[in-house]
Amino acid sequence: MIKSSTVKRDLQYLEISSDGARHTSKGSVAIExxxxxxxxxxxxxxxxxxxxxxxxxxxxxxxxxxxxxxxxxxxxxxxxxxxxxxxxxxxxxxxxxxxxxxxxxSSLRELDLDPVPLSERVKATRILELARRFEDSSEVWKVTHGVHSAALSDTREILVFREDLGRHNAVDKVFGHCLMKGSSPRGLFLFLSGRISSEMVLKAARRKVPLIASLASPTDKALELAQRLNITVVGSARDERMRVYTVPRRIL
Structure with missing residues (x-):
């Protein structure tokens, strides 16, 4: 795990409240x-x-x-x-x-990709538990509110977790980790902190990742692609609830 001190900068700032009160506070921002x-x-x-x-x-x-x-x-x-x-x-x-x-x-097109096989299934309660663990893992976000997170899970535990300024960068980092280690992400689930866009679906489909779960929501194009590529998209996975947008039969 990367120490938060390597990706954040501590500083002072002027805080102003609605009643006009002003005071100097200390905080952190993400390093770009x-x-x-x-x-x-x-x-x-x-x-x-x-x-x-x-x-x-x-x-x-x-x-x-x-x-x-x-x-x-x-x-x-x-x-x-x-x-x-x-x-x-x-x-x-x-x-x-x-x-x-x-x-x-991304230079990827959905025409280059085959649908992801419908072989992996998971209980809804398990996705919510993993989403809680995923959200709790974001140490840099807790102090800066300026980064995104991505993780891969085998439904039992979070195998790799990464943070970055960019949503796409965080995803590329977890897949790059798999590439370096010589392990395939095929069949693993992808967890995200931010919006699920069409590019995210394409990145998952390329690696045969069958399910994407996010704390946020998807775009319409992402859902169109996910349905075509047989990928389950879960949004708003927090507070003991989640929204299943595509291929719900993967979830028990």
Whole structure:
């Protein structure tokens, strides 16, 4: 687990209340880092992110973009001066471009992906219990209210948990972790703190993740894709309730 001190900055600020009272308070804000991913010596993309788990983020992002399939394609990877350098087998050509902290860009299309098999089922009470654990795990959010979280679970426990300024970055970090460890996320459940967008569904479908559960809500495009790709989408999973939007037969 990354120490919160590495991704937050402590400071003082002026607090003003509705009655006009003013006083100096202490608090924390999330640190924003600029990460450039170099592929075969060339700058491939620049991401604005939290300064933690940068190698996982680079691997997960490139896998999400379809550039990388497994670690067998990686000849070398180095994290240096806040950037990540990868040497991949073969040629990779793409113009350098910037992506903001929120991410939200993917070259994946739903036409490239097959529906996720309907094999994993889980009790509703289990999803709510895991959602509680997931929300309690967000130490950086508790002190900054400025980051998003993502996690993977096998329905028994949370296997990997990551935080980042960007929703998409947090997801790429958990998948990048799996890639580094040589473990497949296939069949695992994805938990999110923020909005479920169509890109989130595509990232899950690429890894054959059958269920996405969020503390927040989905978009209409996300639900259209999830239904087509046979992914169960759960929103507002908090306070002992949840909303099941697609493929409810996965939930007992």
């Amino acid at each position: 880092h600029t990460l450039t991913i170099f592929v075969n010596g060339n700058p491939w993309v620049t991401l604005f992110c939290s300064p933690s788990d940068l190698t996982e983020l680079a691997l997960g992002f490139l896998e999400s973009e379809g550039v990388l399939k497994d670690m067998g394609e990686v000849e070398d990877i180095v994290e240096r001066q806040g950037n990540v350098w990868l040497k991949l087998k073969g040629q990779v050509q793409s113009p350098a471009h910037a992506i903001t902290s929120g991410g939200g860009r």
